[in-house]
Amino acid sequence: MKIVVLIKQVPDMEKVKFDSEKGTIDRKSAGTEINPFDLNALEAAIQIKEKTDATVTVISMGPPSAEDALREAIARGADEGILITDKYFGGADTKATSHTLAAAIKKMGDFHLILAGEKTVDGDTGQVGAETADYLNIPHVSYVSNIEEVTLEGLQVVSEISSGSYLKEMKLPGLITVTKDINTPRLPAFKRKMMARKAEIKKLTLADLQDFLTVEEAGLKGSPTWVNKIEVPSMPTREGKIFRDDILAATDTLIELFKETKVMEG
Template sequence: MNIVVLIKQVPDMDKVKFDSEKGTIDRKSAGTEINPFDLNALETAIQIKEKTDGKVTVLSMGPPSAEDALREAIARGADEGFLISDKYFGGADTKATSHTLAAGIKKIGDFHLIIAGEKTVDGDTGQVGAETAGYLNIPHVSYVSRIEEVGLENLQVVSEISSGSYLKEMRLPGLITVTKNINTPRLPAFKRKMMARKAEIKKLTLEDLQEFLSVEEVGLKGSPTWVNKIEIPSVSTREGKIFRDDIMKATDTLVELFKEIKVVEV
């Protein structure tokens, strides 16, 4: 079974800073890592590979530095990596990103299953997986928390939706997005780290994908949505009062407060 895993290099969200004037994330303000949900997607692919004697290809769209994320994915068990990178892809929203990823998958070709994380921590939309499936005209299942059965023609999974758990079967080729509950990602082995350092990361530019999309469909030109403004909420602090001697005053204050917030009725 040939599996494609979509991964994204994201900033460390605990340390990253925001440019509120431009409405963007200052990606240079913090280190980068593989999107945590994508690590679950990668682990899912590797486990299926081990059961089916398959192949795992990781695909990412991003700047040249995203090559580091692809090498880490290879160190964790992937077989090869492709990086979609071109100045024309900058500023893409989820629609343009999905269209570009779908074009990259078409260029790679010969796949049975595509796996993506539920969402990315820097965007939090959860849209790219389903949109990519739409551009590829293949079925998809979101919020997968367990793989039940895997075959070359069908896949049976458990999907966790807010109203409950659903057992779903999907005909392949298809795409799934997985939650963090599906597994615990393995750490890269030292031997594979050494191998990943020498691995060839294949590059795909707009010229390489022109058979499947045009310059008007990628980057800012192909993005119908954009961030107008980012507002960082101020940190709220708790207000407190101390009553040391006047217990009756403290009691009256609490009663009035409870009335105000409707904890008690008058």
């Protein structure tokens, strides 16, 4: 079985800064990491690999520095990494990103199963997985919280949506996006860390994908959507009052507050 995992290198969202004027994330303002949901997808793929004779290929689109994320994925158990990188891919929205990822998978050849995280913490759209499946013309299941069974022909999974949990079956080749509830990602072993440092990361440019993707379909040119404005909400501050001696005043204040918030109604 050939498994593909889609990952993205994202900034540390607790430290990153936003450019409100340009409507972009200042990715140089903080360190980077593998998107947390993608780590769940990688762990799910590795667990399947451990039970079968599967191979796991990790694919990412990004700048040359995203090679670090692919090496970490190999240290965590993946067999190989492919980096899609080119100046023409810059500024891609979810549509252009999905189209490019699908082109790279077509270039790679045969596959059985593609896994991706539910969403990314820097975009939070949850669209890339489903759109990639659409460009590949394969079925997909989203919000997978458990993989019940996997064979070369198909798989059975539990999908969690707002109305409940659903047991779904899908023929392969296909794609699933997983939630953080599916597993707890393992940490990379020291031996695999050393191996990952020497691993060869294959790189694909637009020229390599010309049979499946044009310059008009990639990057900013292939993106019909863009961020018009970013607003970072201010953190609310808590207010408090201290009554040390006047218990009646404290009681009256609480009663008025309960009335304002309608706690006393009903």
